[in-house]
Amino acid sequence: MNTHFMVALMTLAIIKAAPLVYGALCGLLNERAGVVNIGIEGMMLAGAFMAFLGSALVGKWTGGTLNPNISLVIGLLIGVLSSALVAGLHAVLSIHYKIDQVISGTVINLLAVGITNYVANVYIDPTHLSGVGVFPVWKIPILSKIPVVGPILFEHQPMIYLLFGLVIFLQYAVFNTPWGLRLRSVGEHPQTADSVGINVIKTRYLNVILGGALAGMGGAIMVLESVGRFQKLMTSGRGFIALAVLIFGRWSPVGAFAAAILFGFAEALGVRLQFGDINHLYALSMIFALAALATSLFWLIMRIKTKKQKGKSYPVIITVFIIGLVSLVAANQITFPKVSVPIEFLGLLPYVLTILVLTGLVKRAVGPAAVGQPYEKQ
Amino acid sequence: MKNNNQPILSLNNISKSFGSLLANDSIQFDLFPQEVQVLLGENGAGKSTLMKILYGQYQADNGEILINEKPVIIRDPNDALRFGIGMVHQHFMLVPVMTVTENLMLGDEKTKGKWFGKLARLDRETVRKEILALGEKYGLQVNPDALVEDLSVGEAQRVEILKVLYKGADIIILDEPTAVLTPQETEELFAIMRSLIQQGKSIIFITHKLKEVLSVADRITVLRNGKVVGHTTPSESSMEELAVLMVGREVLLTAEKGLSHPDGVVLQINDLCVKAKNGMIVVKDFNLQLRAGEIYGIAGVQGNGQSELIEALTGLHPVFSGKLLINGRDLTNASPRVVTLAGTAHVPEDRQKHGLVLGFSVATNLILQEYYRPPFSNGWLIFPEKIEENARKKIAEFDIRTPSPDSMVSNLSGGNQQKVIVAREFSRPINLLVINQPTRGLDVGSIEFIHKRIIEARDAGVAILLVSAELDEILSLSDRIGVMYAGELVAEIDANLADREQLGLYMTGSKHQVSQREKIT
Numbered sequence: 001m002n003t004h005f006m007v008a009l010m011t012l013a014i015i016k017a018a019p020l021v022y023g024a025l026c027g028l029l030n031e032r033a034g035v036v037n038i039g040i041e042g043m044m045l046a047g048a049f050m051a052f053l054g055s056a057l058v059g060k061w062t063g064g065t066l067n068p069n070i071s072l073v074i075g076l077l078i079g080v081l082s083s084a085l086v087a088g089l090h091a092v093l094s095i096h097y098k099i100d101q102v103i104s105g106t107v108i109n110l111l112a113v114g115i116t117n118y119v120a121n122v123y124i125d126p127t128h129l130s131g132v133g134v135f136p137v138w139k140i141p142i143l144s145k146i147p148v149v150g151p152i153l154f155e156h157q158p159m160i161y162l163l164f165g166l167v168i169f170l171q172y173a174v175f176n177t178p179w180g181l182r183l184r185s186v187g188e189h190p191q192t193a194d195s196v197g198i199n200v201i202k203t204r205y206l207n208v209i210l211g212g213a214l215a216g217m218g219g220a221i222m223v224l225e226s227v228g229r230f231q232k233l234m235t236s237g238r239g240f241i242a243l244a245v246l247i248f249g250r251w252s253p254v255g256a257f258a259a260a261i262l263f264g265f266a267e268a269l270g271v272r273l274q275f276g277d278i279n280h281l282y283a284l285s286m287i288f289a290l291a292a293l294a295t296s297l298f299w300l301i302m303r304i305k306t307k308k309q310k311g312k313s314y315p316v317i318i319t320v321f322i323i324g325l326v327s328l329v330a331a332n333q334i335t336f337p338k339v340s341v342p343i344e345f346l347g348l349l350p351y352v353l354t355i356l357v358l359t360g361l362v363k364r365a366v367g368p369a370a371v372g373q374p375y376e377k378q
Numbered sequence: 379m380k381n382n383n384q385p386i387l388s389l390n391n392i393s394k395s396f397g398s399l400l401a402n403d404s405i406q407f408d409l410f411p412q413e414v415q416v417l418l419g420e421n422g423a424g425k426s427t428l429m430k431i432l433y434g435q436y437q438a439d440n441g442e443i444l445i446n447e448k449p450v451i452i453r454d455p456n457d458a459l460r461f462g463i464g465m466v467h468q469h470f471m472l473v474p475v476m477t478v479t480e481n482l483m484l485g486d487e488k489t490k491g492k493w494f495g496k497l498a499r500l501d502r503e504t505v506r507k508e509i510l511a512l513g514e515k516y517g518l519q520v521n522p523d524a525l526v527e528d529l530s531v532g533e534a535q536r537v538e539i540l541k542v543l544y545k546g547a548d549i550i551i552l553d554e555p556t557a558v559l560t561p562q563e564t565e566e567l568f569a570i571m572r573s574l575i576q577q578g579k580s581i582i583f584i585t586h587k588l589k590e591v592l593s594v595a596d597r598i599t600v601l602r603n604g605k606v607v608g609h610t611t612p613s614e615s616s617m618e619e620l621a622v623l624m625v626g627r628e629v630l631l632t633a634e635k636g637l638s639h640p641d642g643v644v645l646q647i648n649d650l651c652v653k654a655k656n657g658m659i660v661v662k663d664f665n666l667q668l669r670a671g672e673i674y675g676i677a678g679v680q681g682n683g684q685s686e687l688i689e690a691l692t693g694l695h696p697v698f699s700g701k702l703l704i705n706g707r708d709l710t711n712a713s714p715r716v717v718t719l720a721g722t723a724h725v726p727e728d729r730q731k732h733g734l735v736l737g738f739s740v741a742t743n744l745i746l747q748e749y750y751r752p753p754f755s756n757g758w759l760i761f762p763e764k765i766e767e768n769a770r771k772k773i774a775e776f777d778i779r780t781p782s783p784d785s786m787v788s789n790l791s792g793g794n795q796q797k798v799i800v801a802r803e804f805s806r807p808i809n810l811l812v813i814n815q816p817t818r819g820l821d822v823g824s825i826e827f828i829h830k831r832i833i834e835a836r837d838a839g840v841a842i843l844l845v846s847a848e849l850d851e852i853l854s855l856s857d858r859i860g861v862m863y864a865g866e867l868v869a870e871i872d873a874n875l876a877d878r879e880q881l882g883l884y885m886t887g888s889k890h891q892v893s894q895r896e897k898i899t
Contacts, residue, residue, distance in 0.1 A: 177489075177494075177498060177500060178483075178489060178496045178498070181476075181487060184475075184476070185476070188474065192472060192473050192481075192484070193484070193485075195455055195471040196455075196471075196484050196485025197485050197486075198485055369474070
């Protein structure tokens with residue numbers, strides 16, 4: 001694998017990771033405030049749908065006289081507002097009416113699928129409504145000239161840069177500002193928050209709706225920076241993967257970003273391997289090796305960070321590390337027979353990874369303590 | 379009493395009703411500067427309602443609140459804090475995953491710079507220094523960087539008090555602060571209270587424990603059924619008088635029991651070792667012989683292996699090594715049901731977690747050990763009318779105060795919940811009773827009742843293993859006393875020869891009796 005290939009793959013990984021990160025940030029604001037949101041999928045779908053409909057209709061009604069980028073921005077705003085509205089529904093159901101939050105999220109998922117499919121069937125498909133294209137790539141001057149890192153990080157469309165900014169900002173805000181402290185207290189121990197005069201209900205409403213806006217961006221980015229049009233069920237489970245990303249990233253924005261890159265990488269690889277110019281067996285053994293190395297590193301970091309005698313023991317960590325190292329060397333020494341894995345299996349990669357991550361690595365991850373419990377004043 | 383002329387706080391004619399229940403009836407209450415005023419009353423006497431009115435969580439139907447002789451209206455806890463009233467809740471109002479510093483900042487955060495409002499950077503360093511200074515001033519040492527979840531109960535309570543002080547309170551309400559503390563931690567709390575008084579604070583101390591009333595109070599107000607039934611001071615009163623005031627009748631404060639007549643060995647524990655979930659040995663080479671008709675009390679500071687010992691004994695926790703024999707039968711690592719069927723009754727430490735199914739009715743909780751057997755079941759079906767009949771009988775016999783047998787057990791008071799467990803466990807044919815913290819958090823009346831039942835069981839020939847963090851309980855019930863320290867039985871004393879000081883020394887590990895092995899042989 002040469003450098004050029006890896007750079008292209010990593011760039012694609014970031015692009016594929018972006019909707020997941022937006023989704024995970026939505027989940028982060030929800031769960032940090034104590035609300036379970038399995039409706040991220042539906043919110044993303046609603047965001048994608050309305051972003052497309054908004055931008056396409058603005059383009060259509062202005063008859064192409066408007067700069068398409070302006071149509072796209074308008075579409076983005078409409079998409080974000082719509083999913084914030086959907087999140088508002090989740091907030092009313094789960095916070096005000098105290099409906100089981102998982103049920104409320106499921107309602108949202110079903111509703112989003114039903115409505116978007118219906119409108120796509122009766123309006124978008126028959127009228128052959130076409131989009132107005134996608135946001136252009138902005139190369140950041142100077143920074144994009146840095147070898148390797150430059151093209152991976154600084155040759156993207158605007159919503160990716162927005163995402164970088166959001167991740168850094170939220171990482172700071174959640175852990176270092178009064179807003180973040182209050183948000184976390186509401187999700188961990190709402191009685192305490194209430195006892196010091198923090199409005200639990202208001203905090204939850206605000207963050208669920210803000211989260212909805214972020215999920216909307218996650219949906220919109222798939223339309224506005226990728227395919228340029230709406231396809232039925234186009235989020236295809238990314239809202240759920242975003243939840244896995246959130247848990248894997250331990251409810252922190254930077255953690256979620258790192259975790260999403262892993263999933264994005266798996267997806268990008270699945271896409272890339274379909275070109276057929278790389279030996280699949282070689283690629284899969286490389287993934288295995290890298291996964292083992294990454295896992296051992298993750299365990300090592302967790303162990304050092306927690307300081308308590310928790311987590312995997314050093315022999316286990318070292319063993320996994322050695323397995324990774326050996327397979328890395330072996331993969332580059334052996335000549336693999338040419339075997340083609342069917343495309344469908346390559347497409348499975350992110351989902352398989354989700355299952356592995358959720359069952360294995362993060363079994364013991366503990367989220368905010370009050371997640372899923374409606375708040376009742378005593 | 380230092381400055382007796384002008385009350386810092388007065389509650390005049392406060393009344394509050396919930397539906398038909400008059401929780402507070404024309405209550406008159408004065409707090410003077412630099413005093414500890416105890417608000418004494420049983421559960422349900424209206425103490426908490428009164429304090430919630432003062433703290434702004436409830437609004438009184440009638441009456442007025444005066445602070446420094448000026449009438450004030452307190453709408454919510456923030457108002458209360460503004461008037462210098464702070465409350466240390468019985469259930470701590472702390473976020474476990476945050477540091478002490480973060481917990482103190484919460485709600486009124488200091489930030490660096492004022493430009494970004496709620497998105498400015500938290501100023502942890504300044505608050506940290508303020509906490510250390512406050513701790514220094516009042517003798518409340520805590521590590522400001524520790525996570526609250528890593529603190530002991532006593533330390534967490536210190537953080538709660540610090541929080542109230544940090545927010546500038548002059549009147550501090552302590553709501554049953556000793557309910558969760560060990561005797562040592564209680565002593566430490568009293569020392570802290572004295573230092574607070576010296577520094578000019580005033581304290582309202584809510585409790586139903588008579589003993590501590592006399593040692594900490596400057597003045598005492600007793601509530602019963604929502605009414606003030608007496609104002610007194612420790613020098614003018616005694617525990618017996620206070621008990622009568624509080625309960626409304628004569629109460630036995632120490633259990634009356636005759637001589638024990640120990641019979642054959644019921645429980646034999648040989649070299650028992652138990653490992654905790656984290657792999658640490660928490661019970662070490664434990665040996666014990668318990669005879670029918672005697673009460674063996676295990677004293678010790680909580681967390682010295684008592685809980686694990688009891689759990690291993692009742693089949694709830696695996697035994698690492700050693701042997702457990704009940705009536706000569708080897709029941710090491712037997713399942714809880716086998717242990718139960720061998721004639722063991724267990725009143726667990728945490729009644730809500732391990733003693734009851736909170737979401738079930740009183741009637742169902744009463745048959746948890748026997749639901750699968752006649753007369754309650756034929757193996758296929760259960761018979762609700764039998765369960766109901768049994769419940770009515772037990773409710774009458776054990777004086778369980780519940781609206782009906784079908785009421786959820788979670789709606790009962792702590793004392794009545796404990797009576798449900800006692801009714802279930804004591805009325806089966808048993809020969810071994812394992813009982814852990816039988817009266818924690820209960821009021822005087824319930825304690826009296828449960829102690830009486832324990833002694834009756836002993837006199838009926840049951841072997842009783844009693845674990846309690848209350849040294850008084852151990853001393854008044856036991857025939858023999860063992861002290862556990864760091865997982866080991868460090869002393870074994872005949873109850874008639876035991877004294878508090880000596881037991882205290884064993885409990886803190888500063889003294890060690892002859893080794894177990896020598897004594898048994």
